[in-house]
Amino acid sequence: MDVQIQSFAVTNLRRRPLVVETGGFVAGFTPDTDHPYLNYATPLPGAEPTEQDVAALIGAFRERGLLPRLEFAPQAAPAVAPALRAAGFGTEAVHEYLVCTPHTLILPQAADSPRVQIPTTDEDFAALDAALAEAFGGVFAPSAEGAARLRRTQRSGGAVRFVRDPEGGIVGGASCSPAAEGTAELSGVGTRPAYRGRGIAAAVTAALTEAMFAQGAGSVWLEYSGEGSRRVYERAGYRPQGTRLYLSLPPAQQP
Template identity: 45%
Template sequence: MDARVQQCVVATLSARPAPVEVGPFVVGVDPTTTSPHINYATPRAGSAVTAADVAALVAAFRAVGRRPRLEYVASSAPALEALLTDAGFVVEARHTYLVCLPDTLRTAPTPADLDLIEPRTDDQRAALIGAQNEAFGGEPEATPADVARLRRQQEDGAVAVAAVTGSGACAGGGGAAPPAERVSEVAGIAVRAPYRRRGLAAAITAEVTRRLFAAGAEVAWLEAGGEDSWRVYRRVGYRPAGERLYLAAD
């Protein structure tokens, strides 16, 4: 499973608007944002990596005005962490990732006063992004670039789900990247504060995953941000599968 998930990350970064190939690495560059959570690198699984490769990677980040940062499945490049820390990178986090398969997915009820929809207009996309930003402690307003990015991702096969009230207000949502070799990452599962503790996060996660499998994906994976998220994801059929590393340099 580690190899499939890592290949999914490589494919996702390769689909960025301006990807950069640097030896064994792929750097996913999006000129519309400097976010390190969008602009980062990952190694190709099984590739031999040298200190010179790491130096070239740092130079490539500097050339595009982005902070050097990587995310990858630990087993896909066992020697890489030591090379990166020798080059001044710092481990930001070690996360266990979880996977769900079609036969392990469990449904979860949607709160009665909410509907789960696919955002099809830019206003709906902006409302979804705003709700996600608010839930994660960011600016509640979505920028035109954010909306255009989500629209482009949907056109490429990404899944987006918004939880809306009868009046059209967005209570939260989530999504998944376009599947790569039938594997996709589920991310951005968010619920605004007034709608929490009602099972909405589980309903959103299950619906995003269901839509992925309906479109032909075989594996969905994600990471939990804490014990509450861990319980939500396990409830709908996700199970621990491996470790991912996050490292960055100043």
């Protein structure tokens, strides 16, 4: 599964507005933001980068004023992490990833499960972007660009879903990338703090996963941020499969 996840990561980054490929790495950049989560690189499966390859990758970030940063499944390219660490890269995080297949998916059975909807208007996308910004404590500020990215995800073959409150506001949602290499990534599952514990995340996760299977994906994968969220995903049929490594080059270490 690691090689499939890493192959997906490569294909997904190649969808970015600006792509640079050098020395066995693919870097995907989003020009309307310098946020590190939207500007990073990943290696090709099996890559064995040289010191010169790593230096070229660092240069691609530096010339754009961005933090050199990578996300990847280390078992799919075992030579990469040692080469990056030799250049001064440090670990940001190690995340376990979970995978769901059509055979393991569990849909909510409760009659009062939240009603999940598909955004259709500019107002829907903007309200969902704002709800997710609040859900993640300001890691992302709500913006027109964020709403546009959600719309592009849906238009390009992915899926976006949300839940409203009784007054019509949006209280939570998430998105799933278009499928590649037989799999798709579900990300950004968030619920506004005042509405947590009501099954919103579980309902959105199941609806998005089911939608991607209907579109032909053989599996859907995600990373989780804590044991509480892990339990939500496991109840929807997600199971642990491997880890992803996040590395970045601290400014003091940049040449």
